[in-house]
Amino acid sequence: MGLNKMSVIDFSVYPQRQVVRRRLLKAGAALGAWLIIRPAISASEDLASAIRGYTGGAVALPGKVKLDVAALVDNGNTVPLSVAVDSPMTAADHVVKIAIFNEKNPQRDVIKFTLGARAGKAEVVSRIRLATSQKLVAVAQTSDGRFWSDSVDVIVTLAACIEGDV
Known part of the structure; x- marks a missing residue:
């Protein structure tokens, strides 16, 4: 019995296959990038909305x-988190409401507080659950109708609030 020689296929004679293969690789890379970037863009748009x-x-x-x-x-x-707003908290100039929003939890508005001039201080303290690393935004409305904000990027090593969690 003789030894079978492995035949080597020369793909240079099939230029059409190389073109198709390259197009498929490019399309796959583009799809992969889109799948990675899309959730981040969507989360930012949902937060802004x-x-x-x-x-x-x-x-x-x-x-x-x-x-x-x-x-x-x-x-x-x-x-744990706290929100403080620079306000004299007088009848003429006080904080009306404070809200905290998150970028990636299933529910974007985490907490909403209502305050009045008699609150004394425009400061709230609470604890929240975070699904993953994300941006938090605190928004406060003053009695003149203007809105003020601050944001913090938080890195979470052990996540909570998985999608569908209530």
Whole structure:
């Protein structure tokens, strides 16, 4: 019995296959990039949409609000945070409401607080759950109708709030 020689296929005689293969590889790479980038774009648009809904379309200006939350969180099940707004809290000039929004949890508006001039301080403290690393935004409305905001990017090492979690 003789040894079978492995035949080597010379694909240079099949230029059409190389073109098709390259196109498929490019399309696959483009699809992969789109699948990675699309959720991030969608999450940012959803966050902006939730904030616009809260402000009635008004722009939330940066400043006056201080969102205090750790930049690195070990466990997303309980994340302490506080929001303080620079306001004299008088009858003529006070904070009316404060809301906290998140980028990637199933529900974008996490907490909403209503305040009045007699609150004394425009400061709230709470704990929230975070599904994953994401941006948090605090928005406050003052009695003159203007909206102010602050945002923090939070890295979560152990996530909570999985999609579908209520």
